Amino acid sequence: MRKIGFIIHSIGLVALAIMCGIAMLIMHVDSLNGEYNTNWITYVEYELLLIAFVMILGIFLGFTNKKR
Numbered sequence: 001m002r003k004i005g006f007i008i009h010s011i012g013l014v015a016l017a018i019m020c021g022i023a024m025l026i027m028h029v030d031s032l033n034g035e036y037n038t039n040w041i042t043y044v045e046y047e048l049l050l051i052a053f054v055m056i057l058g059i060f061l062g063f064t065n066k067k068r
Helices: 002-033 046-063
Strands: none
Touching: 002 046
């Protein structure tokens, strides 16, 4: 269970990095079009909830011990 938890947690961290990169790209394209919004949370709305759930699940599985 511990290895699975760390694998899931690392997948969540990679997804978080990808999501932040996509949000920064969208912010850059919007600034080129003149529609720049200073509040960055508008670019990451529901995707952040899914990634947070994956990271919490990874932490939970990483610190639980399988009882035999």
